[in-house]
Amino acid sequence: MAANSLPVTAARTRKPVHWGKLFSRFLLYFALTLGLSFTLLPFLMMILSSFKTNVEVLRVPPTFWPETFTLENYVKIFNDPKLPLLRFYGNSAFVAVFNVVSTLFTSSLIGYMFAKFEFPGKKILFGWFLTMMMIPGQITMIPSYLILAKLHLINSLWGLVIFSAVDAFGIFMLRQFCETLPNELLDAARIDGASEWQIYLRIVLPQLGAPLATLGILGFMQTWNAYLWPMIVLQKIEVRTLPIILTWFNSTHTGQGALVMAATVMIIMPILFVFLFFQRWIVQGFTMTGFK
Amino acid sequence: MDPAGKAQRKSKGGLAIVKRRFVAGVTVPLLLYESLGIFVLGWAFVLIFFDYSSGRLGGPILGLGGSNPFIGLGNFVEMITGTSVEANLFRVSLRNTLIFAVAILPLNLAITLPLAWLLESIGIRFKSLYRTIYFLPVLTSSVGVALIWMSMYDPQAGWINAIIRFFGGTPVSWLSDPRAGFAGVSVAMWAVILAYLWQDYGYNMVIFIAAFQGIPQELKDAALIDGASPWHVFLKITIPLIRPTMLFVCVMTMLSSFQVFDIIQVMTNGDPGNQTQVLMLDIYKNAFRYQNLGWAAAESFVLFLIVMGVTIFQMRVLRTDWEY
Numbered sequence: 001m002a003a004n005s006l007p008v009t010a011a012r013t014r015k016p017v018h019w020g021k022l023f024s025r026f027l028l029y030f031a032l033t034l035g036l037s038f039t040l041l042p043f044l045m046m047i048l049s050s051f052k053t054n055v056e057v058l059r060v061p062p063t064f065w066p067e068t069f070t071l072e073n074y075v076k077i078f079n080d081p082k083l084p085l086l087r088f089y090g091n092s093a094f095v096a097v098f099n100v101v102s103t104l105f106t107s108s109l110i111g112y113m114f115a116k117f118e119f120p121g122k123k124i125l126f127g128w129f130l131t132m133m134m135i136p137g138q139i140t141m142i143p144s145y146l147i148l149a150k151l152h153l154i155n156s157l158w159g160l161v162i163f164s165a166v167d168a169f170g171i172f173m174l175r176q177f178c179e180t181l182p183n184e185l186l187d188a189a190r191i192d193g194a195s196e197w198q199i200y201l202r203i204v205l206p207q208l209g210a211p212l213a214t215l216g217i218l219g220f221m222q223t224w225n226a227y228l229w230p231m232i233v234l235q236k237i238e239v240r241t242l243p244i245i246l247t248w249f250n251s252t253h254t255g256q257g258a259l260v261m262a263a264t265v266m267i268i269m270p271i272l273f274v275f276l277f278f279q280r281w282i283v284q285g286f287t288m289t290g291f292k
Numbered sequence: 293m294d295p296a297g298k299a300q301r302k303s304k305g306g307l308a309i310v311k312r313r314f315v316a317g318v319t320v321p322l323l324l325y326e327s328l329g330i331f332v333l334g335w336a337f338v339l340i341f342f343d344y345s346s347g348r349l350g351g352p353i354l355g356l357g358g359s360n361p362f363i364g365l366g367n368f369v370e371m372i373t374g375t376s377v378e379a380n381l382f383r384v385s386l387r388n389t390l391i392f393a394v395a396i397l398p399l400n401l402a403i404t405l406p407l408a409w410l411l412e413s414i415g416i417r418f419k420s421l422y423r424t425i426y427f428l429p430v431l432t433s434s435v436g437v438a439l440i441w442m443s444m445y446d447p448q449a450g451w452i453n454a455i456i457r458f459f460g461g462t463p464v465s466w467l468s469d470p471r472a473g474f475a476g477v478s479v480a481m482w483a484v485i486l487a488y489l490w491q492d493y494g495y496n497m498v499i500f501i502a503a504f505q506g507i508p509q510e511l512k513d514a515a516l517i518d519g520a521s522p523w524h525v526f527l528k529i530t531i532p533l534i535r536p537t538m539l540f541v542c543v544m545t546m547l548s549s550f551q552v553f554d555i556i557q558v559m560t561n562g563d564p565g566n567q568t569q570v571l572m573l574d575i576y577k578n579a580f581r582y583q584n585l586g587w588a589a590a591e592s593f594v595l596f597l598i599v600m601g602v603t604i605f606q607m608r609v610l611r612t613d614w615e616y
Binding site: 043061109125 | 318319323329332403406413423426429435439443448449458498553554557579585589593595600
């Protein structure tokens with residue numbers, strides 16, 4: 001950068017260094033391109049394979065570009081009566097939306113309460129939430145399953161979402177945001193006669209737009225891609241969410257590689273478009289929260 | 293004047309009541325919900341002391357006792373000294389999980405740290421484009437990732453063997469050859485490690501990029517003016533200053549790799565010959581395929597202890613107290 005502003009004579013005397021710089025520049029872009037290809041090529045393979053015929057994907061050596069470009073796989077997936085894709089999108093969407101709405105509501109309400117109200121036992125309760133944050137899901141997985149079995153909620157989408165309505169992490173994060181809200185603002189509303197619930201709904205919630213958006217998108221992504229817990233709870237095919245459907249589809253269509261790749265495209269692409277759309281908040285959210 | 297003052301006093305007392313009512317309105321349902329959580333945790337803890345199977349009727353309270361007998365620390369004794377199939381499989385799974393986690397962390401750092409550092413020296417527009425692309429696999433469903441890599445690992449038509457053949461090598465059955473190995477670890481394990489790395493490394497990239505951006509430029513400029521090489525700046529200024537980030541990244545990467553499940557379950561389901569059987573997979577199979585829930589609960593308790601131990605250890609080693 002600085003070299004541009006140097007006088008011509010100085011640039012000439014620096015010529016040997018210049019070559020070294022050029023070389024390191026080349027190395028830089030070479031390494032970055034290598035990283036980029038490592039990231040993108042598997043996606044490219046998937047998309048290209050999905051347009052091949054099921055015979056062509058078995059060829060040795062593999063073809064890069066589809067020799068006979070066909071939409072047959074996609075047509076098959078859409079018309080398969082055993083694969084009502086819309087239903088599975090619906091299941092996944094229900095679970096994700098319910099999860100996001102419920103955790104955003106509880107996190108903001110409880111976080112607000114921890115930030116702005118004093119009550120006996122507050123410290124103990126907050127400490128409990130911090131502890132819950134540390135306990136991984138595999139510990140609670142088995143008894144949670146037994147409870148659902150007792151309640152006859154296996155194979156129910158409600159059973160899937162019941163244990164995730166309160167998110168300790170969201171509470172923790174929104175408490176920190178609520179602490180920055182000025183008390184004068186809340187007191188002014190109280191003097192004007194607003195009820196506590198009105199203050200929460202009309203004054204606190206609108207201030208939390210950015211953290212709620214971040215938390216909501218991350219929660220959506222996480223629920224949409226969840227695999228282990230839905231696989232345990234949803235055993236009947238028609239109630240399953242997309243990732244479990246994808247494994248089931250793969251195991252029932254062995255030897256039809258192109259078809260499976262087309263199904264994979266159908267299932268992972270929507271979320272990637274969501275990402276490109278909401279990119280800023282997502283990347284910000286991941287780095288801000290360390291949420292995974 | 294007087295009535296107004298009275299009204300004010302009244303509303304002040306009323307305000308406290310209103311506030312208390314609001315707090316009660318939130319905490320009471322919350323406590324009810326959380327008592328469910330405590331119950332679940334308590335149950336998880338009790339289960340580890342029982343030989344419990346959901347297939348047997350058992351005693352009156354939660355099916356414990358009777359045909360699901362209390363065995364004290366029996367599950368743990370069996371894990372350490374037992375010769376049963378489950379005990380052996382547990383030890384194999386534990387070993388595989390350790391191999392997996394210990395391989396993932398340095399490989400991940402070896403990719404993400406230099407790449408994120410290289411991204412420092414290119415323009416902002418390119419940087420955000422690169423960042424976007426590196427992040428795509430993180431958001432891809434792990435089932436999708438597993439299927440994509442399975443097609444690339446295919447012994448006949450897969451791309452990886454095609455490249456090996458092109459250079460004159462012998463193709464490998466990546467996910468099913470029990471005898472092939474590299475550096476004492478089976479190729480199937482390396483194959484799932486690579487797929488997992490591919491999905492996971494964009495996450496650490498984004499975090500490192502943010503951390504590098506947070507380092508004041510003046511510090512680096514000052515060192516460069518004093519004659520330090522860019523490499524020295526990286527080693528002596530950048531790396532020490534991102535220590536808190538390093539701690540966070542190491543803990544998170546370790547935690548999630550100890551709990552790996554999705555990719556391995558889809559790609560190999562523990563095969564060939566249990567060479568990729570990891571703890572979560574063993575827990576899942578014991579609990580939901582063999583109905584051996586007491587044993588599975590004890591296994592998850594062990595996994596939990598390991599995860600806690602690793603976290604505390606890393607916090608001790610990498611902790612820093614100063615800021616810049």
